[in-house]
Amino acid sequence: MNIHDSFYIDGEWRKACSSQSTEVIDPATERPIARIALGNEEDVDRAVNAARNAFPAFSQWSREQRLALLERILVEYRARREELALRVSEEMGAPLGFALEWQVGIGEAHIARMIEVLKHYEFESSRGSTLVVKEPVGVVALITPWNWPLNQITCKVMPALAAGCTMVLKPSEIAPLDALVFAEILDSAGVPAGVFNLVNGTGVEVGEALSRHPQIDMVSFTGSTRAGVAVAKAGADTVKRIHQELGGKSANILLPDLTTEAGLERAVRQGVLSCFSNTGQSCNAPTRMLVPRQHYQEAVGYAVQAAAGVKVGPPKAADTTIGPLISALQFERVQSWIACGIEEGATVAIGGLGKPQGLDQGYYVKPTIFTDVTAGMRIAQEEIFGPVLVMIAYEDVEHAVALANDSPYGLAAYVQSNDLDTARGVARRLRAGTIAINYPAWDSSAPFGGYKRSGNGREYADFGLDEFLEIKGITGYASAH
Known part of the structure; x- marks a missing residue:
């Protein structure tokens, strides 16, 4: 059984501060296939601080630099498609062919789509003498579910990178193995230290700590409506942006x-x-x-x-x-x-x-x-x-x-x-x-996103990129006086 006792923080794998762990169960056999560390507030602080320190430099990267980074990620992702499919199949019981074609395939499509969006996205526009600028929202927490893990990871991480944000990802502790491979993919692609960080853990511990952390500017959450309400309440005191993709009964x-x-x-x-x-x-x-x-x-x-x-x-x-x-x-x-x-x-x-x-x-x-x-x-x-x-x-x-x-x-x-x-x-x-x-x-x-108790905000393509940007108006920018 594989033991994963470290988190990806500040460009390297660092042993968890917490001594807590959990088994990852193969749902087809009911047997453990791995054990992962469960993070705590100290682990979250380390990851958030790394992201905060990396933000000033990464937020100033040019479009061309970010494009080159996303293109390298796509190459690395494609090179590990079969491994990703096997991990998803083992941790959530998806048929292997379905895992490769859909679970992994949709993640690949999100990366490719964000590359095309970034090539043409308008980050600046003029309205008379006013310059309207779209800038990265800051340090973001990404909390993803177990049912479509790579879909939700890629449709959050890719627009966050394209926007110039730095981030902390908390994947589901039930199906975390594909996320560990994904962190290795980003590392191999040359994502700068601190830009992407990963902390495994429960929603009650790590999810709560991320949602109320004063240095997190935005939380993008996918999961149940019940958990989405908890995330919104935890983030209310710091008035951070809360993006939610929740349940459905279509x-x-x-x-x-x-x-x-x-x-x-x-x-x-x-x-x-x-x-x-x-x-x-x-x-x-x-x-x-x-x-x-x-x-x-x-x-x-x-x-x-x-x-x-x-x-x-x-x-x-x-x-x-x-x-x-x-x-x-x-x-x-x-x-x-x-x-x-x-x-x-x-x-x-x-x-x-x-x-x-x-x-x-x-x-x-x-x-x-x-x-x-x-x-x-x-x-x-x-x-x-x-x-x-x-x-x-x-x-x-x-x-x-x-x-x-x-x-x-x-x-x-x-x-x-x-x-x-x-x-x-x-x-x-x-x-x-x-x-x-x-x-x-x-x-x-x-x-992609919902009305009513299904959440707020949208994901995928330019709609997803919009969510990770703040809008700044600079009046008098084009004035001669």
């Missing part, structure tokens, strides 16, 4: 024109697979399928067929579609939500409580579809974060829009239709940060 509206002959089966099937992807552990997963009442029973039949074709199994098996949940705690949470749905009177069309047959070891769950669900049920309102889909019947388009918006969350929503103009009209009425029409390809240039 609606997937199948519009009435999707008849059996013209796309209902395809729309249902893709919706099921999208919901179950990454073992349902995605904050923007389409977990509420809204179906016209006249097509409801047909849709249920297609959904059950699609779910039956999902192969749950070991991450390294070639035919595995989805792997285990991340942890024993997450397994118990998902089981409790399935039990809740049964108690509320919803019908289990497929799946249900317990583990799939033959998978007694590992945090595996049965892909589950609930039918006869009403909007007021807790399984229709709360984020489950597992492969659990609820199917809700609606009467007309007005009812569908109302159901979609009847949620405390607003991260994403999905619209399926044979008529693009109709889909566009519905998309404009949905209160969510990202709307996907007819299952488009993932787009690294689209803004």
Whole structure:
């Protein structure tokens, strides 16, 4: 078992001040694969001080210098794609092919996209005699989750570097191994000492210390809504900027024109697979399928067929579609939500409580579809974060829009239709940060973030870069007097 007792601080690996540690568990075997140190307030202080000391010089780097740095990072990242995929697969149970193509691939796409954004981004503009300047916000804390670790690390670290910020990263202590490799990548690419720092630890200890630290100018947090509220409260006393990407309960509206002959089966099937992807552990997963009442029973039949074709199994098996949940705690949470749905009177069309047959070891769950669900049920309102889909019947388009918006969350929503103009009209009425029409390809240039309890601010491309910049107005800059 590998032991990681050091943190990357000020350009080198320094042994943790804290004596606390935790095991990293392979969710497919329930066995430990590594042990990492858990940082404390002293470790945070060392990392923040290193970032603060590095900020004056790094914030003055030219666009060309930062571009060259990001390009070197991309080269190093690509050279270690297979290693990153293996680490992600081991620590969170993602099928190996999925980990390489999506978990690692999305991180690579964010790096490449930020390079293109930085080439053309306008950091200065003139308004009469006033010069408007966008400058780095300062020292930033980046707190990232376990479910899409490299996606969230790269879509925070890359714009922070592009902006000229210095930073401290706290990855999830449940899935930290890919972040350790990422730190090595940045070191090999020549990121100056103190610009990037990494401290492992819990949210209660390290996350709290970063959020309330007086020398942190901004916190960019991705995680649960509950934890996001705690981060905001901890940062309030120092009036720092808090950027949050939180939970979701995304609606997937199948519009009435999707008849059996013209796309209902395809729309249902893709919706099921999208919901179950990454073992349902995605904050923007389409977990509420809204179906016209006249097509409801047909849709249920297609959904059950699609779910039956999902192969749950070991991450390294070639035919595995989805792997285990991340942890024993997450397994118990998902089981409790399935039990809740049964108690509320919803019908289990497929799946249900317990583990799939033959998978007694590992945090595996049965892909589950609930039918006869009403909007007021807790399984229709709360984020489950597992492969659990609820199917809700609606009467007309007005009812569908109302159901979609009847949620405390607003991260994403999905619209399926044979008529693009109709889909566009519905998309404009949905209160969510990202709307996907007819299952488009993932787009690294689209803004990502939510309304309501799904957070604030946006990530990806120039929208992500905006978040790490302050705006300064210099009046009289062009005046002759």
